[in-house]
Structures are given as structure tokens and as C-alpha cells.
Amino acid sequence: MPGVEAVTEVVRSTVYCGPDRFPAQGVTPRGLGRTMDPKVTAGSLDAMGEDTVAVSRLAADTRKAAVGGTLPVTLGDGDTVTLRVVAVYEHGLGFGDLLLPVGVLAAHVDNPLASSVLVAGTATREELAAAAGPFPAVRILGRAELDAVRGAQAGSQAQVNYVAMGLIIAFTGIAVVNTLVMATTARRREFALLRLIGTTGRQVRAMLRWETLMVVLLSVGLGSAVAYATLAAYSAGMTGAARPYAPPLTYLGVVGAAALLAFVATALPARLALRADAAGAVGARE
Structure with a gap:
């Protein structure tokens, strides 16, 4: 819709990398840098694609992962995929230890629906609420309201x-x-x-x-x-x-x-x- 520059679906799950268990988020790769800022220290979120992964510093240190390398990830249903590391970020406590493409993660969890959708752009809340009209359960929150709910x-x-x-x-x-x-x-x-x-x-x-x-x-x-x-x-x-x-x-x-x-x-x-x-x-x- 007009005024929307980036939309990021968020699906949460838990994955395994070898014997290590990590909280993960499935996210829309396109425009991810516009809606999330996990404080990237190496690589770039702009390189996110359908076969890539961004990892927290903790996960990178634990699994000896580096930008340009690969990381085998075992998803919720037991399937293992090998993804290319494109970024390492600092804020793993807030964003989970792995950021995966939402299409990869959602296909292997029992509830593939996004728990939240992050929107960046100039569209007003009223315009977004009108677009979400057919879905009365959807709540439109600004940044301050979202911080209040999380607090x-x-x-x-x-x-x-x-x-x-x-x-x-x-x-x-x-x-x-x-x-x-x-x-x-x-x-x-x-x-x-x-x-x-x-x-x-x-x-x-x-x-x-x-x-x-x-x-x-x-x-x-x-x-x-x-x-x-x-x-x-x-x-x-x-x-x-x-x-x-x-x-x-x-x-x-x-x-x-x-x-x-x-x-x-x-x-x-x-x-x-x-x-x-x-x-x-x-x-x-x-």
C-alpha cells in the first residue's frame, strides 16, 4: 500500500545448531534493515536471502560461525538446512540468536502465522488500521505503545x-x-x-x-x-x-x-x- 516502505513478518521458534539450542526468529529478508536494528557488527542484513542466516555474537562464538561461512540449522520438525551466514549482530537477547528467512522457518513449525508484523514507512496508523479492517484481532501499535506493552x-x-x-x-x-x-x-x-x-x-x-x-x-x-x-x-x-x-x-x-x-x-x-x-x-x- 502507499506509504509502506518495508514489511517484516516475525515468526518465533527454537532451533538447534549441533547440540546447542538457540531461540530464533523467522523474518522477511527484504527490507529487514529498515525494521530491525540488532546492532550488526559484521556483514549486513541487506544480504539476507532465502538461503541465509544472521547470527548473534553468542551463537557465532559458540558455533565458530563467521560471515561467508555456512551453518547447519535443525528446525522445529527435525529437518536440517544449511544456511550461509551473512551477518553477526550484538543484540541477541532481544532478537534471538538466529534470524532466519520466514519462509524457511515457517514451513517447519506447528504455527506458521506471524506473531507480529513490523512496518516501516510514512503510512499513518489510520491507514494501516483501514487496511487491517477484515482482521479485527489485529492491533496497530506505534513504537511508544509497543515499548509500553513489552515493558x-x-x-x-x-x-x-x-x-x-x-x-x-x-x-x-x-x-x-x-x-x-x-x-x-x-x-x-x-x-x-x-x-x-x-x-x-x-x-x-x-x-x-x-x-x-x-x-x-x-x-x-x-x-x-x-x-x-x-x-x-x-x-x-x-x-x-x-x-x-x-x-x-x-x-x-x-x-x-x-x-x-x-x-x-x-x-x-x-x-x-x-x-x-x-x-x-x-x-x-x-
């Missing part, structure tokens, strides 16, 4: 992740509190002996606070190091740069909550243990 979807997924993370932290906190309470309560004879040789209750509690502080500092250091190493490896694999990010306020909140739990789980059992008769506690059998 809402990402936000919903993030909320699910936060709930799962909260449950893990809660169970971990229960385990830590239980361990500290049991360890502190088991020392009641030691506390009683200290009191019998002249140590005051305040001094015993101060000793426990220093011990807890040392445990907290050691735990925060080791926990942060393990988390950084794990996230750095994941970041390097997904983005090519070992630069994991943790929101400072969230990190401080987790550390502060853990430290508070440690001190409370030590102080309360210690106070209860110090209330017992010292002579009776020393003579009591475990």
Missing part, C-alpha cells in the same frame, strides 16, 4: 521472579535463624561458667555481639564473592561482558536484613540463657 510484560515476569526470590530468601532466613538459635542455646553452660568466674551478663552479651559481627562480615564477604563470580560468568555468557549489576539499595537492604536477623537470633537466646541459675546450668547434664 508491562517484562514487569509481570519480574514480579514473578521477585516472589520466587522472596520465598527462597525467606526459607534461607528461617534456616539461618534456626542454626543461630540452636548454636547460642547450646552454649548456656559456657555462659554459666563465665558468670561464675566473674563475667557480667553485659560482658557476655558484648562478646556475643562481637562474635556475631565477625560472622556477619565473613558471611557477607563470602556470599558477595560467590554471587559476583556466578553472575559474572552468566553475564559474560549472555552479553559478552563480565559486568553483573546489583541495585545498591537492594544489596544493602539484603545485607542489612541478614545482619539484623543474625543479631536478633543471637541476642534473644543469649538473654534467655543468662537468666538461668549459673550453678544449676553448669551442673546440668546435656
